[in-house]
Amino acid sequence: MTDPLASPPDRRPGGRTARVRAQVLDAVRAELAERGHEGLTMEGVATRAGVHRATVYRRWRDVGGLLVDVITAAGEIDWQPPDTGSLPGDLTALNEEIQQSLVVQPSFALALMAASFHSEQAARAQTRLWTDRYAQCEVLVERAVERGELPAPHPDARSLLVAATAPIYHQLVLLRAGPDPRLPRRAARAAVLAAAAGAFRAPRQDREESDREESDREESDREGSA
Amino acid sequence: MTDPLASPPDRRPGGRTARVRAQVLDAVRAELAERGHEGLTMEGVATRAGVHRATVYRRWRDVGGLLVDVITAAGEIDWQPPDTGSLPGDLTALNEEIQQSLVVQPSFALALMAASFHSEQAARAQTRLWTDRYAQCEVLVERAVERGELPAPHPDARSLLVAATAPIYHQLVLLRAGPDPRLPRRAARAAVLAAAAGAFRAPRQDREESDREESDREESDREGSA
DNA sequence: ATCCTAACGCGACGGTCGTCGCTCTTGGCT
DNA sequence: AGCCAAGAGCGACGACCGTCGCGTTAGGAT
Numbered sequence: 001m002t003d004p005l006a007s008p009p010d011r012r013p014g015g016r017t018a019r020v021r022a023q024v025l026d027a028v029r030a031e032l033a034e035r036g037h038e039g040l041t042m043e044g045v046a047t048r049a050g051v052h053r054a055t056v057y058r059r060w061r062d063v064g065g066l067l068v069d070v071i072t073a074a075g076e077i078d079w080q081p082p083d084t085g086s087l088p089g090d091l092t093a094l095n096e097e098i099q100q101s102l103v104v105q106p107s108f109a110l111a112l113m114a115a116s117f118h119s120e121q122a123a124r125a126q127t128r129l130w131t132d133r134y135a136q137c138e139v140l141v142e143r144a145v146e147r148g149e150l151p152a153p154h155p156d157a158r159s160l161l162v163a164a165t166a167p168i169y170h171q172l173v174l175l176r177a178g179p180d181p182r183l184p185r186r187a188a189r190a191a192v193l194a195a196a197a198g199a200f201r202a203p204r205q206d207r208e209e210s211d212r213e214e215s216d217r218e219e220s221d222r223e224g225s226a
Numbered sequence: 227m228t229d230p231l232a233s234p235p236d237r238r239p240g241g242r243t244a245r246v247r248a249q250v251l252d253a254v255r256a257e258l259a260e261r262g263h264e265g266l267t268m269e270g271v272a273t274r275a276g277v278h279r280a281t282v283y284r285r286w287r288d289v290g291g292l293l294v295d296v297i298t299a300a301g302e303i304d305w306q307p308p309d310t311g312s313l314p315g316d317l318t319a320l321n322e323e324i325q326q327s328l329v330v331q332p333s334f335a336l337a338l339m340a341a342s343f344h345s346e347q348a349a350r351a352q353t354r355l356w357t358d359r360y361a362q363c364e365v366l367v368e369r370a371v372e373r374g375e376l377p378a379p380h381p382d383a384r385s386l387l388v389a390a391t392a393p394i395y396h397q398l399v400l401l402r403a404g405p406d407p408r409l410p411r412r413a414a415r416a417a418v419l420a421a422a423a424g425a426f427r428a429p430r431q432d433r434e435e436s437d438r439e440e441s442d443r444e445e446s447d448r449e450g451s452a
Numbered sequence: 453a454t455c456c457t458a459a460c461g462c463g464a465c466g467g468t469c470g471t472c473g474c475t476c477t478t479g480g481c482t
Numbered sequence: 483a484g485c486c487a488a489g490a491g492c493g494a495c496g497a498c499c500g501t502c503g504c505g506t507t508a509g510g511a512t
Binding site: 269288 | 468469472477
């Protein structure tokens with residue numbers, strides 16, 4: 001029996017098929033680099049890869065499918081979150097990495113975001129990618145807790161991570177501001193300060209009296225004197 | 227200042243021209259409502275509006291142009307930031323409004339984001355829209371300062387606002403999570419806590435010794451023991 | 453060595469997209 | 483009332499897009 005690694009009917013992964021795949025993915029990367037994520041077209045990829053259009057359509061369905069394959073093939077699997085020894089340092093490094101990924105030409109991250117509006121396939125891949133990354137990054141918070149950087153009512157790791165990283169996307173994607181070399185550090189610092197001040201408390205972990213306390217606080221947040 | 231898009235020789239704003247515009251914009255809204263932002267096509271709009279395709283192309287150039295016109299025509303101008311009497315309350319209300327705008331069907335915000343990847347026109351409109359909104363919202367922070375909610379080293383309003391609102395977009399657009407009714411309040415609270423703890427200090431306002439202090443802090447943030 | 457068929461090549465098709473040159477209508481001005 | 487040009491209608495075009503059916507090639511298993 002052949003390798004049980006590829007268990008679903010990977011009917012014929014050998015020679016030509018693999019070669020075509022490599023050619024096409026190379027072509028995607030090249031097209032992306034010189035035309036940008038908007039100039040990425042099935043026809044262009046097929047031509048550059050020296051492959052018939054129908055082949056590309058059959059195997060990848062649409063542009064989103066191409067991007068998904070490129071990204072998963074990029075060996076994203078062995079990515080590791082930063083480990084600088086402090087939570088602010090880790091988050092800053094993470095943010096710098098994110099900023100880099102959005103600014104570099106070509107930006108696969110940006111291309112994937114654009115594609116996710118057309119292709120359901122790409123949208124799911126994107127969600128999966130980010131979810132995995134955030135899950136991997138939760139260890140940053142755990143390490144910080146072990147080091148005693150965060151006091152007793154431990155924050156919800158996911159919320160903390162989102163708060164730390166979201167401003168980067170916001171500035172670069174939505175506001176289309178140029179990359180600010182200070183932003184990664186500032187956003188990281190703000191999130192850590194918020195966490196230290198008691199934000200991001202876990203939603204419904206082992207319920208203690210902190211639940212009641214939070215309800216009270218939020219209720220009082222809600223009401224203004226206007 | 228006068229908008230170069232609308233103000234230059236409005237040569238013939240009268241009768242038929244205005245009627246066509248109204249028909250087309252109505253058609254855009256209707257198409258958006260029943261097909262979503264992805265099914266919005268020039269041809270579809272033209273047909274529904276009972277207008278020739280070429281007319282739509284001539285006057286609006288592309289889908290992004292249509293969206294821009296719909297949005298500016300929607301009298302977005304007289305939008306007012308919330309005023310609940312407290313900073314957390316204001317930010318929570320703002321976040322709820324944002325979440326609503328992203329969840330409601332059809333979502334113009336989402337459509338504009340999608341279009342901004344194709345159309346330079348839409349991209350600039352989006353940037354302008356958000357920039358204006360954030361500028362308008364800076365008054366929230368000023369009011370909070372006046373009320374004494376934020377201690378002496380006043381935060382940079384823009385940074386605070388971004389930190390408060392970014393997680394909403396992040397969750398709904400990037401992570402495609404369902405709307406979380408708690409998130410607006412949580413994100414607002416986190417930003418306020420961070421601000422109270424000294425985050426978001428103005429970048430290069432009247433330089434005081436706080437500059438040096440911040441440099442030191444950030445330097446120490448940077449270095450880890452790993 | 454042989455067979456089977458997954459996967460690719462190929463050409464053609466119908467549909468959509470954006471543009472162009474022309475004519476016709478009509479708003480706005482005299 | 484009459485002029486005239488902005489702007490809409492119209493049809494055709496070329497380019498692209500996605501699909502289909504069929505013939506050919508070449509993995510992989512016997």
